[in-house]
Amino acid sequence: RKNLVKVAVDKNFSMQSSALHDTIEADLEAGFQPLCVIATIGTTGSTAVDPIRQIGKICSKNNIWLHVDAAYAGTAMVLPEMRHFADGLELADSYVFNPHKWMFTNFDCSAYFVRDPQMLIRTFEILPEYLKTRTRGQVNDYRDWGVALGRRFRALKLWFVIRNFGVEGIRQKVRLHLELAQWLASEIRQSADFELLAPVDFSLVCFRYLPSGITDEASINEINEQLLQTLNAGGKLYMTHTKLNGKYTLRMVIAQTYVEKHHVENAWKLIRETAGKI
Numbered sequence: 001r002k003n004l005v006k007v008a009v010d011k012n013f014s015m016q017s018s019a020l021h022d023t024i025e026a027d028l029e030a031g032f033q034p035l036c037v038i039a040t041i042g043t044t045g046s047t048a049v050d051p052i053r054q055i056g057k058i059c060s061k062n063n064i065w066l067h068v069d070a071a072y073a074g075t076a077m078v079l080p081e082m083r084h085f086a087d088g089l090e091l092a093d094s095y096v097f098n099p100h101k102w103m104f105t106n107f108d109c110s111a112y113f114v115r116d117p118q119m120l121i122r123t124f125e126i127l128p129e130y131l132k133t134r135t136r137g138q139v140n141d142y143r144d145w146g147v148a149l150g151r152r153f154r155a156l157k158l159w160f161v162i163r164n165f166g167v168e169g170i171r172q173k174v175r176l177h178l179e180l181a182q183w184l185a186s187e188i189r190q191s192a193d194f195e196l197l198a199p200v201d202f203s204l205v206c207f208r209y210l211p212s213g214i215t216d217e218a219s220i221n222e223i224n225e226q227l228l229q230t231l232n233a234g235g236k237l238y239m240t241h242t243k244l245n246g247k248y249t250l251r252m253v254i255a256q257t258y259v260e261k262h263h264v265e266n267a268w269k270l271i272r273e274t275a276g277k278i
């Protein structure tokens with residue numbers, strides 16, 4: 001933790017590449033060697049997107065490993081119209097996205113891509129006599145790519161998901177989720193007593209209730225916490241929360257395999273009704 005450096009973000013919660021540059025310079029001047037930058041496409045809290053190309057250039061110049069974490073939003077890259085979010089990804093050394101988050105695959109299944117597997121193999125390979133198999137060098141021995149020797153065949157269930165829905169089927173579902181998130185965002189924008197708290201680029205909507213006449217931030221936070229607890233206790237919908245700039249934020253994720261518009265409409269109706277009673 002002592003060696004973890006957090007980099008400043010802008011108003012959209014995206015990493016500021018100028019701040020990254022300054023942070024690296026300051027570290028170098030202080031005699032430290034930055035070794036890895038983790039950029040995110042779709043942060044956990046608000047699905048913010050870091051400027052991968054700008055960050056990648058800084059990393060290449062300073063010989064720093066760039067890992068891109070697209071655990072949740074990576075699924076959106078199945079849509080050609082969403083790939084601009086990954087602009088510059090060719091500069092990354094490693095990339096991860098989790099089909100278990102938004103690509104309809106049972107937990108757990110993370111897809112990890114690495115530019116140079118030799119880096120992993122040199123780090124993790126162990127070769128006692130009994131692991132010197134005849135296929136060595138002809139197949140990928142994934143046991144040499146990480147800490148564990150044994151692993152489950154997670155790719156199989158992902159393969160079945162892809163076979164079952166087809167790439168077009170997955171695209172249709174993801175497009176629907178994006179549309180539903182935009183629908184909810186526009187409803188929130190039109191409501192005087194709700195507000196969006198982060199850009200809606202994917203299928204997560206971050207918002208809060210703003211009851212008229214209450215301006216004290218601590219009270220607004222309390223009301224929203226109470227709203228979330230009441231809604232979740234009702235058993236009809238389930239949302240999570242975060243804090244963005246100190247504001248208690250409700251998070252609605254629209255990514256379930258069989259979600260339809262009426263589910264989101266009903267949820268929004270319930271949120272407004274419940275808020276009105278608080």
Ligand SMILES: Cc1ncc(COP(=O)(O)O)c(C=O)c1O
Pocket residue numbers: 040042043044045069070071072098110
């Ligand atoms: C951006 C991001 N990275 C990583 C994770 C954690 O992923 P994993 O389940 O692979 O530990 C999450 C989970 O919420 C996430 O949103």
